[in-house]
Amino acid sequence: MSSIIDGKQLAETIKEEIAAEVKILKEQGHKIPHLAAVLVGANPASQVYVRNKVRSCEQVGFESTLIRKDDSITEEELLEIIHELNTDEDVDGFIVQLPLPNHINEENITLAIDPKKDVDGFHPMNFGRMAQGLPSYLPATPFGIMQMLDRYNIETEGKTCVVIGRSNIVGTPISILLSRKAKPGNATVILCHSRTKNLQEYTLKADIIVAAIGRANFVTADMVKEGAVIIDVGINRVDDATRKRGYRLAGDVDYAGVEAKSSMITPVPGGVGPMTVTSLLMNTLKACKGEVYS
Numbered sequence: 001m002s003s004i005i006d007g008k009q010l011a012e013t014i015k016e017e018i019a020a021e022v023k024i025l026k027e028q029g030h031k032i033p034h035l036a037a038v039l040v041g042a043n044p045a046s047q048v049y050v051r052n053k054v055r056s057c058e059q060v061g062f063e064s065t066l067i068r069k070d071d072s073i074t075e076e077e078l079l080e081i082i083h084e085l086n087t088d089e090d091v092d093g094f095i096v097q098l099p100l101p102n103h104i105n106e107e108n109i110t111l112a113i114d115p116k117k118d119v120d121g122f123h124p125m126n127f128g129r130m131a132q133g134l135p136s137y138l139p140a141t142p143f144g145i146m147q148m149l150d151r152y153n154i155e156t157e158g159k160t161c162v163v164i165g166r167s168n169i170v171g172t173p174i175s176i177l178l179s180r181k182a183k184p185g186n187a188t189v190i191l192c193h194s195r196t197k198n199l200q201e202y203t204l205k206a207d208i209i210v211a212a213i214g215r216a217n218f219v220t221a222d223m224v225k226e227g228a229v230i231i232d233v234g235i236n237r238v239d240d241a242t243r244k245r246g247y248r249l250a251g252d253v254d255y256a257g258v259e260a261k262s263s264m265i266t267p268v269p270g271g272v273g274p275m276t277v278t279s280l281l282m283n284t285l286k287a288c289k290g291e292v293y294s
């Protein structure tokens with residue numbers, strides 16, 4: 001029987017800590033952290049995510065600015081907005097919510113963001129600094145996972161960690177962070193992906209599994225070693241006629257089956273998801289205090 005790694009609760013605790021720090025900044029007459037978010041188009045999931053980010057800013061006492069643009073915006077117009085945010089001294093950090101419409105090159109947009117304000121940690125400058133162990137903004141999901149491991153005192157040193165999925169925003173960065181000479185870190189990391197042969201051979205060796213594949217219930221009990229720690233990054237919509245909205249959320253891990261074998265597990269929803277917003281808030285606070293780039 002597994003114990004739950006409660007991301008929802010931990011995210012609330014961290015938000016309270018950030019709010020307390022903002023209160024002190026305010027009392028001492030310092031600048032209040034200010035996050036801006038750019039949302040292009042009407043992607044339903046993106047609208048939910050951005051609304052949640054803005055609401056979280058309000059909850060901790062940050063200033064926030066939401067810039068909404070129609071799908072028809074050109075790449076040049078979006079680059080102009082980025083330039084304005086790069087030079088706006090009141091804005092400490094900003095994000096451009098992805099995905100963008102097909103006619104806009106996401107790489108050009110990511111590269112245009114000043115690394116000092118790149119609180120998503122997507123710019124290659126921040127990615128490279130992360131890989132070299134230099135101060136950087138960590139991308140939201142890997143940062144959230146590291147926070148969970150840290151706050152729940154989950155030992156990673158010398159452990160075998162299997163990461164499944166090699167995306168730029170989750171699998172690849174978390175594999176780097178877990179292997180860094182740091183705490184949490186110092187793990188032996190195996191990065192598995194769609195071309196991995198005999199995946200189960202690796203997962204059965206894992207003390208910690210990070211599942212970031214994007215396929216519902218992909219990791220099953222027969223793939224998990226007794227007592228393993230399971231971090232489930234998946235947020236998959238599964239058709240469910242019994243729900244009013246017609247679907248339910250499922251992780252990349254078959255929770256019902258795996259829960260009996262693992263020692264600790266993140267639920268979906270309420271696990272890794274809520275931690276991503278706190279990562280963004282922590283990065284914005286760092287940006288405001290000049291902790292990453294001075």
Ligand code: GUN
Nearest residue numbers: 095096097098099120140
């Ligand atoms: N789309 C999905 N996740 C993210 C994220 O963390 N940041 C941005 N900007 N877009 C996303």
